[in-house]
Amino acid sequence: MAERVAKTGNDAAAYALRQINPDVVAAYPITPQTELMHKFAEYVADGDVDTEFVQVESEHSAMSAVVGASLSGARCCTATSSAGLALMWEILFVAAGNRCPIVMPVVNRALSAPINIHCDHSDSMGARDSGWIQLYAENSQEAYDNVLQAIRIGEHPDVMLPVMAALDGFILSHTIEALEINDDETAQDFLGDFKRDYSLLDVDNPYTFGPLALQNYYFEYKKQQIDAMEAARDVIVDVGKEYGELTGRTYGMLEPYRCDDAEVILVGLGSTTGTAKEAADQVREEDGIAAGVLKVRCFRPFPAREIAEALGDAAVVGTLDRAVSFGLGGPLFHEVRSSLSGRDNCAPMVDFIYGLGGRDMPLNSVKDVFRQLADVQKKGKTEADDIRYVGLRE
Amino acid sequence: MPTTNLKELSNMPELLSGGHAACPGCAGPIALRQALHAAQQDDAYVVTTSSTGCMEVVTSIYPNSAWNVPFVHSAFENSASTAAGAEAAYQSLKRQGKLDKDIKFIAFGGDGGTYDIGLQALSGALERGHNFTYICYDNEAYMNTGIQRSGATPKGAFTNTAQAGKVLAGKNQVKKDLTAICAAHGIPYVAQASLHRMRDYIKKVQRAVNTEGPCFINVLSPCPRGWRCKPEDTIRLCELSVNTRLWPVFEIVDGRLKIDYKPSEKKQRPMRDWLKSQGRFKHLFSPKNEHLIEEIQADVDKRWENLLRRERCDQED
Numbered sequence: 001m002a003e004r005v006a007k008t009g010n011d012a013a014a015y016a017l018r019q020i021n022p023d024v025v026a027a028y029p030i031t032p033q034t035e036l037m038h039k040f041a042e043y044v045a046d047g048d049v050d051t052e053f054v055q056v057e058s059e060h061s062a063m064s065a066v067v068g069a070s071l072s073g074a075r076c077c078t079a080t081s082s083a084g085l086a087l088m089w090e091i092l093f094v095a096a097g098n099r100c101p102i103v104m105p106v107v108n109r110a111l112s113a114p115i116n117i118h119c120d121h122s123d124s125m126g127a128r129d130s131g132w133i134q135l136y137a138e139n140s141q142e143a144y145d146n147v148l149q150a151i152r153i154g155e156h157p158d159v160m161l162p163v164m165a166a167l168d169g170f171i172l173s174h175t176i177e178a179l180e181i182n183d184d185e186t187a188q189d190f191l192g193d194f195k196r197d198y199s200l201l202d203v204d205n206p207y208t209f210g211p212l213a214l215q216n217y218y219f220e221y222k223k224q225q226i227d228a229m230e231a232a233r234d235v236i237v238d239v240g241k242e243y244g245e246l247t248g249r250t251y252g253m254l255e256p257y258r259c260d261d262a263e264v265i266l267v268g269l270g271s272t273t274g275t276a277k278e279a280a281d282q283v284r285e286e287d288g289i290a291a292g293v294l295k296v297r298c299f300r301p302f303p304a305r306e307i308a309e310a311l312g313d314a315a316v317v318g319t320l321d322r323a324v325s326f327g328l329g330g331p332l333f334h335e336v337r338s339s340l341s342g343r344d345n346c347a348p349m350v351d352f353i354y355g356l357g358g359r360d361m362p363l364n365s366v367k368d369v370f371r372q373l374a375d376v377q378k379k380g381k382t383e384a385d386d387i388r389y390v391g392l393r394e
Numbered sequence: 395m396p397t398t399n400l401k402e403l404s405n406m407p408e409l410l411s412g413g414h415a416a417c418p419g420c421a422g423p424i425a426l427r428q429a430l431h432a433a434q435q436d437d438a439y440v441v442t443t444s445s446t447g448c449m450e451v452v453t454s455i456y457p458n459s460a461w462n463v464p465f466v467h468s469a470f471e472n473s474a475s476t477a478a479g480a481e482a483a484y485q486s487l488k489r490q491g492k493l494d495k496d497i498k499f500i501a502f503g504g505d506g507g508t509y510d511i512g513l514q515a516l517s518g519a520l521e522r523g524h525n526f527t528y529i530c531y532d533n534e535a536y537m538n539t540g541i542q543r544s545g546a547t548p549k550g551a552f553t554n555t556a557q558a559g560k561v562l563a564g565k566n567q568v569k570k571d572l573t574a575i576c577a578a579h580g581i582p583y584v585a586q587a588s589l590h591r592m593r594d595y596i597k598k599v600q601r602a603v604n605t606e607g608p609c610f611i612n613v614l615s616p617c618p619r620g621w622r623c624k625p626e627d628t629i630r631l632c633e634l635s636v637n638t639r640l641w642p643v644f645e646i647v648d649g650r651l652k653i654d655y656k657p658s659e660k661k662q663r664p665m666r667d668w669l670k671s672q673g674r675f676k677h678l679f680s681p682k683n684e685h686l687i688e689e690i691q692a693d694v695d696k697r698w699e700n701l702l703r704r705e706r707c708d709q710e711d
Contacts, residue, residue: 057517057518061472064468065476065478065482068480072484074486200464201493201495203439203441203495211455212450
């Protein structure tokens with residue numbers, strides 16, 4: 001039986017890890033991920049999990065250890081934030097290249113300098129080309145659900161790739177929300193067992209992992225990784241459906257909110273999409289703006305086709321970027337725009353960069369974003385690279 | 395009981411096959427191959443990790459592999475943390491009844507991957523007490539990338555990043571004492587070995603893999619390319635390194651140090667002979683640099699005296 005409980009995002013993700021019962025977890029403390037691992041350490045201390053919990057001396061070693069463990073046939077998890085993800089950088093690619101289905105909650109936090117412990121997406125956005133699947137959560141419920149589904153997605157034989165389950169630092173990680181958790185049996189039936197076809201610990205059939213592959217093989221190796229990421233598209237949707245049958249909460253690549261009749265659509269990811277849904281309701285009511293929200297749940301593989309379809313005949317499209325690619329703009333903006341390229345009547349687009357270093361994005365700010373988009377709709381056009389900064393003192 | 399009989403060992407199936415791409419005279423494959431033979435005996439199996447470096451590159455050029463035991467290479471600085479993860483998986487799966495084999499984990503690394511970039515990962519793995527053995531094959535520079543100085547490069551040695559020129563005479567700093575650093579972690583077994591004393595090396599590997607907890611072995615590994623010496627002199631140089639007291643062979647068991655071999659007066663050789671034996675030290679014999687030879691000798695003498703003093707302390711009480 002499912003149960004309705006109150007948990008922070010960190011505790012929700014930790015509870016998912018408890019139900020996953022990973023063979024190995026290796027982790028290193030960093031704010032705001034710390035309490036996730038505190039909670040998990042409680043489960044270890046109480047014998048609630050069979051996990052070998054390795055308290056490494058750095059995130060680089062955390063990722064290295066779970067790669068070693070994953071190749072050894074173990075179901076593995078870790079979790080990190082910000083600089084921790086940056087320190088893992090090199091080994092993120094090794095994990096994906098070695099086809100290790102590691103699951104990692106990433107509790108989003110800004111990168112230094114200046115040092116800042118609060119939420120933005122510059123950590124996981126920077127890792128978008130590392131070969132990891134990326135899921136983003138709107139709330140603690142989704143953080144919990146995504147971590148469970150990440151196991152099934154990553155370990156699917158057609159995929160065998162690592163998965164980041166991102167949740168916004170502090171906004172989700174440290175905020176108590178009501179959510180529904182599965183009973184252990186339902187969760188574990190859904191998860192099933194992990195069996196790696198080729199294991200480092202198969203001493204009777206010794207395999208070599210991580211070889212030197214040069215000009216004559218490297219490219220084919222990478223193409224297989226490209227194909228696996230493509231295969232993940234169907235798997236993410238199938239797993240999301242199956243999860244929906246069990247829990248009543250179905251997941252896909254995207255979640256459109258009031259998009260069917262929307263003329264102004266705001267595309268975003270993470271916790272701000274929750275605020276955006278409320279803002280859409282209110283501006284529909286107060287300003288008569290036909291507003292909708294398109295939540296991107298899965299950023300890698302990027303659902304370009306689905307986004308183009310969901311945006312349909314929108315007159316104006318805005319994107320909410322909580323990260324910036326210096327010298328370019330917001331990463332979500334550019335990827336959404338390229339999804340629409342080549343389509344007829346490509347809607348004018350505006351990029352809203354917001355919330356860097358945890359700058360608050362209250363309801364009124366998102367409502368203002370919708371009003372700005374409605375102005376663009378009236379004019380019928382905007383500049384080619386219309387980038388606006390929300391809540392910035394200038 | 396695992397054997398150290400060289401005849402029996404030579405009749406065992408190859409665990410590191412020939413045909414790899416190591417340079418002639420490279421000591422690295424000798425250190426690897428003998429360690430595997432030493433450790434994979436009776437009902438025990440070996441699982442290996444390696445840092446990026448010469449031995450990784452020459453043994454695993456896809457689609458070929460010289461390894462007849464499981465092998466993983468991940469990156470430069472993480473041989474120890476990769477082994478730690480594999481060992482953690484082993485402990486977990488064994489506890490859950492999903493595995494029943496007796497597996498010995500050996501992490502290999504060169505001096506660059508161990509003294510320098512991998513030191514933190516090694517230190518962490520030693521401190522956490524993983525049941526594994528780390529073997530460093532120390533060829534005293536970044537040879538794989540083309541002979542650059544490392545923390546293991548000795549004072550006065552030429553490398554491509556610490557050259558001998560008009561104002562500089564090779565590396566200006568002394569070699570880091572990594573074996574002492576590892577010993578300072580209070581781990582149950584630490585050793586230095588030399589490949590000219592093959593049975594001693596094999597015994598040390600066996601002792602390490604059969605000791606519960608983290609163990610460390612450092613083995614000097616002559617590199618004809620980087621040391622500017624003849625390939626056929628590899629083992630002779632190993633012997634000279636010990637007889638000059640530059641590379642003492644010893645064990646530290648549960649914190650107690652014992653030197654395995656002390657060259658007799660007759661056998662003992664001056665550092666001048668060592669320096670003369672390799673082209674990387676050639677510039678030291680020019681008049682403006684000769685004073686460095688005395689400095690180098692004095693440093694070796696001091697380290698040897700320290701080692702004797704420690705041995706006396708450890709063996710007395």
